[in-house]
Amino acid sequence: MKTKETVKQVIVDYIQEYDYAPSIREIADIAYCAQSTAHQYVRELLRSGELETSHPGMPRALRLPERRYRIDSRALKEVIVGLAGCDGEDDYARGWDDAFEAIMRAMDKMRI
Structure with a gap:
């Protein structure tokens, strides 16, 4: 079973590479876990403040609180x-x- 820290690291790495958040399916695929597990850990990360979202339930709406995003x-x-x-x-x-x-x-x- 993957840990919450593994799922968070997958999200951090993905955002650093692509400058937008992965979907739950992508998180699960990269972390080699079930989508339900990925979703559970994402909810926990949101509750603890380690992740943010302005659009709950929307794909790719996750943000890292400390990260600045590029604007062209x-x-x-x-x-x-x-x-x-x-x-x-x-x-x-x-x-x-x-x-x-x-x-x-x-x-x-x-x-x-």
């Missing part, structure tokens, strides 16, 4: 500009810098 600010800007329907040069984009800074501050608070 250029890609984020492209997405936001695209959603706003502007090209960054018209009247809609005048407040872009302020909005972008507010978004980055919010993401920093969420540890994204």
Whole structure:
């Protein structure tokens, strides 16, 4: 039987390599344990604060409390500009810098 520490290490290693969390199935496959065992240990790690999630029950929603996640600010800007329907040069984009800074501050608070 795998230990909680083994499951946590699988999650830590996976996040370090891919920059996102493994699914329960991937955790079980890598740790050579049943999915129910992996799920039980993930729940225990969440309860103890060793893992966090902002979306309980969703796949790949696990986070390490102490880890900072990479953000590609250029890609984020492209997405936001695209959603706003502007090209960054018209009247809609005048407040872009302020909005972008507010978004980055919010993401920093969420540890994204």
